[in-house]
């Protein structure tokens with residue numbers, strides 16, 4: 001279901017915030033496009049790196065789009081991504097372990113959210 | 119600074135202060151690149167070129183099309199190979215391989231010079247060549263091989279793991295260890 005931001009925007013937020021949100025979205029889109037191109041030549045593991053970097057950027061979206069709110073779980077994920085993504089350069093095993101751990105944290109969170117909703 | 123010290127203590131720096139880098143320092147770094155070796159000394163034909171990006175707005179766009187570019191880099195130098203000139207002067211192998219190696223030689227010199235001047239630098243290959251060429255108006259036959267981001271360091275990274283010399287060096291015959299245990 002699509003969320004309509006426009007009403008809230010009209011009431012509470014000026015065009016400046018809207019522009020900022022659009023700019024941020026554009027920046028993220030650019031990152032994805034150039035990463036798609038880079039992944040053709042770079043080591044396969046860089047695909048994972050770019051995806052989690054994009055995830056980190058995506059989690060920042062509420063900072064730029066007023067009708068979204070910060071998500072505590074995602075914020076924790078983002079902090080860990082920003083801290084641990086450089087493992088790809090020093091310890092590939094730990095990097096892989098980190099990605100697996102991210103997935104399992106998502107699974108736990110998915111279940112919790114499902115419980116809360118039902 | 120001793121050469122060994124520079125080699126040993128240089129690190130890829132990915133966090134920079136906003137302080138701009140003075141023109142004379144940039145020039146020294148470029149000179150270090152210019153003095154790097156090149157195959158058949160073909161640099162004298164202009165096969166290796168440098169594009170310095172200082173303009174903050176251009177730098178911001180470069181950053182956006184370069185997933186591997188440190189976020190706060192105030193300045194970048196692109197080491198470019200002029201493949202057309204390399205082909206005309208030295209042939210196919212020079213165009214397809216040697217010019218790239220020559221750029222790498224220049225980049226290492228620039229990294230060491232930046233480090234010896236108290237600056238931090240990072241080699242970056244994770245950029246969109248198509249986008250960079252378009253932004254910097256680099257002609258078709260010139261290839262931006264490597265970017266070097268430069269600025270005053272805002273981090274002190276620990277040395278990354280480096281493989282032991284014993285594991286990668288041989289004597290006279292591949293596989294015969296140069297360093298024997300015991």
Ligand SMILES: Cc1cc2nc3c(=O)[nH]c(=O)nc-3n(C[C@H](O)[C@H](O)[C@H](O)COP(=O)(O)O)c2cc1C
Pocket residue numbers: 089128129130131132186187188240241242243244245278
């Ligand atoms: C050809 C080449 C390409 C590189 N590309 C990138 C890059 O796109 N982004 C980045 O942050 N570092 C890049 N690096 C830096 C390496 O990750 C770094 O040299 C390596 O992890 C070792 O760390 P050190 O330079 O501190 O010894 C590159 C290095 C080389 C030699």
